[in-house]
Amino acid sequence: MTADRQAGARRGEPKRVALVVAAGRGYRLGGELPKQYLTLGGRPILRHCLAVFAAHPDIAAVRAVIHPDDQPLYDQAARGLDLLDPVPGGAERQDSVRLGLESLADLAPDQVLIHDAARPFLTPDVVDRVIAALDEQPGAIPAVAQADTLKRVGADGLITGTVDRSGLWRAQTPQGFRFPDLLAAHRAAAGQTLTDDAAVLEAAGGAVRIVPGAERNVKITTVEDLRRAERRFQGPGEVRVGSGFDVHAVGPGDHVTLGGIRIPYEHGLVGHSDADVGLHAVTDAIYGAIAAGDIGRHFPPTDERWKGAPSDVFLRHAGALVEALGGRILHLDLTLICERPKVGPRRAAITSRIAEILGLDGGRVAVKATTTEQLGFTGRGEGIAAQATATVSLPG
Numbered sequence: 543m544t545a546d547r548q549a550g551a552r553r554g555e556p557k558r559v560a561l562v563v564a565a566g567r568g569y570r571l572g573g574e575l576p577k578q579y580l581t582l583g584g585r586p587i588l589r590h591c592l593a594v595f596a597a598h599p600d601i602a603a604v605r606a607v608i609h610p611d612d613q614p615l616y617d618q619a620a621r622g623l624d625l626l627d628p629v630p631g632g633a634e635r636q637d638s639v640r641l642g643l644e645s646l647a648d649l650a651p652d653q654v655l656i657h658d659a660a661r662p663f664l665t666p667d668v669v670d671r672v673i674a675a676l677d678e679q680p681g682a683i684p685a686v687a688q689a690d691t692l693k694r695v696g697a698d699g700l701i702t703g704t705v706d707r708s709g710l711w712r713a714q715t716p717q718g719f720r721f722p723d724l725l726a727a728h729r730a731a732a733g734q735t736l737t738d739d740a741a742v743l744e745a746a747g748g749a750v751r752i753v754p755g756a757e758r759n760v761k762i763t764t765v766e767d768l769r770r771a772e773r774r775f776q777g778p779g780e781v782r783v784g785s786g787f788d789v790h791a792v793g794p795g796d797h798v799t800l801g802g803i804r805i806p807y808e809h810g811l812v813g814h815s816d817a818d819v820g821l822h823a824v825t826d827a828i829y830g831a832i833a834a835g836d837i838g839r840h841f842p843p844t845d846e847r848w849k850g851a852p853s854d855v856f857l858r859h860a861g862a863l864v865e866a867l868g869g870r871i872l873h874l875d876l877t878l879i880c881e882r883p884k885v886g887p888r889r890a891a892i893t894s895r896i897a898e899i900l901g902l903d904g905g906r907v908a909v910k911a912t913t914t915e916q917l918g919f920t921g922r923g924e925g926i927a928a929q930a931t932a933t934v935s936l937p938g
């Protein structure tokens with residue numbers, strides 16, 4: 543559970559769960575793999591939305607509903623994300639949602655957001671709008687106003703009429719509801735065929751509000767949808783660079799933690815967490831690249847939960863935020879500044895550890911060390927400093 547999620551739970555906010563339906567077979571798209579497991583922008587389609595929910599501060603837990611045959615594909619797609627175990631779906635989308643809701647009954651969330659795995663371009667702002675509307679309504683869905691003229695067409699291909707498009711909206715997901723209402727509505731609707739969860743709540747007499755969706759939040763249904771989605775990931779996207787800097791004072795102890803590894807030493811480093819200046823600088827560099835604040839905002843030093851905490855927790859959080867934006871860490875460059883302990887012999891271990899924490903290729907992580915020629919606080923051995931840059935690409 544992330545820092546923000548734990549904080550939310552502590553503030554007594556409604557317990558909100560995201561349920562991602564991913565048990566479909568993708569017949570209209572065809573091909574050997576169900577569409578949610580095809581690779582888009584270097585990651586399985588399903589992973590895109592799972593990452594958004596997993597990193598969202600107002601979502602307490604995330605569960606996917608999958609086809610039982612897809613377990614190995616799911617395991618690969620969800621690797622490293624903090625999720626509830628998946629549950630098996632049913633023959634139709636509606637069955638999969640109902641089974642997913644039943645599986646959450648023991649957890650008794652206050653609210654649930656249902657999302658199609660086949661909508662990989664979900665962004666946190668759409669989730670925010672649905673959640674905000676749920677404060678006032680039992681149901682809220684993102685939707686986009688219908689812009690084209692609508693024709694009713696007969697079996698012979700001839701137009702039989704023009705449909706008045708005023709008041710018509712295209713429904714998207716995630717669709718948010720008060721959990722007990724939606725579970726009851728789905729149980730009551732078993733046997734009817736309804737294509738979204740808003741329709742299920744409407745059938746039970748529940749009010750559902752529209753909030754602005756996003757044109758980019760499309761569902762991948764056909765080969766043409768997939769091609770269009772792939773084109774969005776072509777080209778460099780937007781490249782951003784962030785920088786990070788950190789210092790910790792030397793104090794009593796018999797080791798320091800630097801760049802995620804423990805190094806025996808005649809002193810320690812003083813800090814609220816494990817005082818790993820290296821990981822702190824890299825973490826702040828990543829936050830900087832995506833303009834997501836700094837380590838102190840996400841993990842306040844006044845918070846007892848982070849006392850003695852291993853700093854890989856902070857770094858993983860920054861990596862998850864990049865992923866939730868559909869981005870990728872292209873390169874990290876860390877410089878450790880101290881006379882002692884000697885970093886050179888540990889450079890490879892630090893490089894591998896940072897790469898491992900973030901799931902990166904080691905070639906994307908540079909670790910360097912320097913002294914300040916015995917000048918200043920690092921030169922006198924009073925503290926260790928670190929500076930880092932992070933280069934991140936975000937989809938265009």
Ligand SMILES: Nc1ccn([C@@H]2O[C@H](COP(=O)(O)OP(=O)(O)OP(=O)(O)O)[C@@H](O)[C@H]2O)c(=O)n1
Binds near residue numbers: 566568570578631639
């Ligand atoms: N039995 C089903 C059918 C659909 N879905 C999910 O519902 C979402 C929207 O459905 P759709 O786009 O229609 O997906 P498929 O059913 O896979 O596509 P098709 O109808 O072309 O087979 C998808 O994320 C899909 O995996 C599901 O969980 N269980």
Ligand SMILES: C[C@](O)(CO)[C@H](O)COP(=O)(O)O
Binds near residue numbers: 635658713714715
């Ligand atoms: C729920 C939905 O995404 C709303 O647009 C859509 O109805 C699901 O897809 P399907 O093709 O109707 O199963």
